[in-house]
Amino acid sequence: MHATLSGDVVRAGERARERFYDSSGYGHPVDSGSLELAPVEAAHLLYRGDLDAVEGPDGAAMDFRAFLSSAAVSEIAFLVYKDLRDRGFYLSPARAGWSDSSAARAAVDDPAVDFVVYPRGSGPWDDEVAYRVGVVSEREAVPASGLGDLVLAVVDEEGALTYLQTEHREVSGTSEADLPTGVSGELLSDRSLLWDPPAAIYDLGFYGQPLDDRDGDVIQLSLLEASYLAREGVLDVEGGVAAVVERGREVEGERFDRRLRVYESLRERGLVPKTGYKFGADFRTYSDVQSVDDLGHSELLIRVLAGDHTFSPRDLALDVRLAHGVRKTMAFALVGDEDDTADTDDSDGIEWLSVTRLTP
């Protein structure tokens, strides 16, 4: 069977169309009746022995080895393509004009998508998409802005694959506590102390931590908790909110402001954020706190990031694996510039992104 590489397309004739597209979903049929294949598809057909060779622009015949070593095909794209085929999926490279279904066309328009994967048993002739897959090497930087409706297929340096499902998500809970106002507190260098607080602060609101487990008289508040409670009028501290926020910035710079915005947003959405330090995260969250005596399991681990963050796949793998190991979901709070959100009243400028391990 004859196949010729021309630019970034491998062209084959009518028999190839019947054998490869009609029966197995490879390539893109063209009006003339012949078949266009992406190089990664041709590489897979060579690998399987369904094609013997692809003729290069110089007329030389390339076998699988020569073709994979050429610049025509990315080795990591090939590894992912092969793995998804091995798992029983039909898939198409994301190329403008190659997909007929509207679901696939929407995926192709997203520059982060490399492959459109159809549900098992479906193919390019159906109007259904199972996964929108982006291929990255473990050493590539991945912009957060491209994630959210994408499965990242990460190829590690030894060629093994991990799939990470990224999703935009809504974050909400039912925690709420009626708190008194004007509770007096003292500001220390890295926390605030309430020497004789009303029980509701800790017992119902789950703010702070008793200085001593045996005796809940003194409550330590983190600077985030103190800032929030001061803004809400619950906490009365010398210098007011400004003094607490100033202290927070001294301790951790502009990260403090970003974390405070996320803390406030979580509280307003009915979640209780507590430190995620032991999990290497900013927060762990409880969605339905009525009383600390009856705390459920915390569901999310949250890492606060600037909106223009780029992920290293290795860091992502670490976060997602740890969260999974403690039966929580890893979520990222992407915090946009304050200015960008000034004119959109209903948004707090925070985008929530969850990332979980996927076995396709």
Place this chain on the structure above:
Amino acid sequence: MHATLSGDVVRAGERARERFYDSSGYGHPVDSGSLELAPVEAAHLLYRGDLDAVEGPDGAAMDFRAFLSSAAVSEIAFLVYKDLRDRGFYLSPARAGWSDSSAARAAVDDPAVDFVVYPRGSGPWDDEVAYRVGVVSEREAVPASGLGDLVLAVVDEEGALTYLQTEHREVSGTSEADLPTGVSGELLSDRSLLWDPPAAIYDLGFYGQPLDDRDGDVIQLSLLEASYLAREGVLDVEGGVAAVVERGREVEGERFDRRLRVYESLRERGLVPKTGYKFGADFRTYSDVQSVDDLGHSELLIRVLAGDHTFSPRDLALDVRLAHGVRKTMAFALVGDEDDTADTDDSDGIEWLSVTRLTP
């Protein structure tokens, strides 16, 4: 009982010495028969109610609340001191001239040490040290150079404590494989392929990964593995070692050189390093590989760092927790400048540091 703050010492009389030092190991007896206390010790005595007040330089009496809010005592040092006392330990602040035993004096000489903790049942009058403890807030940067014979007591933003034991360690194993030389390989953009390698490369040496699990004909080597095997004369690749290393640097810059030095050192010590990507680390290591058919559990997770690295306690917590969850030990390979090691023939300039969670 009268106690007076003077500079960074709280002085008390002979009765204090009997009651606090002789019976409970607080403070440092001086020749005059009286007792000197560090502010953190005085704070703890105030907290317990054993002291009513400390007189400040201005003559004003400070109770626990006033003393803890003053600049005389660090709140995070107090939290750690209190926690260790609660756990039944006697401990001394690390101050030159305050310790009589040689073990304690050695600890005091280390600037990273804040507290010398004696074994349960022992005190400052014995010559034994259980832990050398350094106190840090979760937001402090911790220089790697200060770690190795230190327990880090990390205070998170809500005042909860985690203890991390840091130790210098020797790394060694018994893996060894007799490999043929002159095996031909091909260099792709981010790996090397062996199209028809001798079985020993993968089966005995555990180098690389078969392209296809069902069929081990083609082996993918990472660029680290390819560099090492090319240097050893096992791998024959166009352009030689230099070409592989060059490719590695294109992919990840100077980190590649650092990782290669650690890879080589591990192989030479009889360990098999494989990618640690799935655990967010550089390598996982197997110490006794005779054959891939009989692989044991990998024991270490290794992260490669520059010798002058500073840790964020939160990142440390993440690494240590993940390693624990997969029954491995977290180790850091601190790689010094190549120049620093040129004149010490027996060293490869790499310092190995393990970090584990500790419950004192």
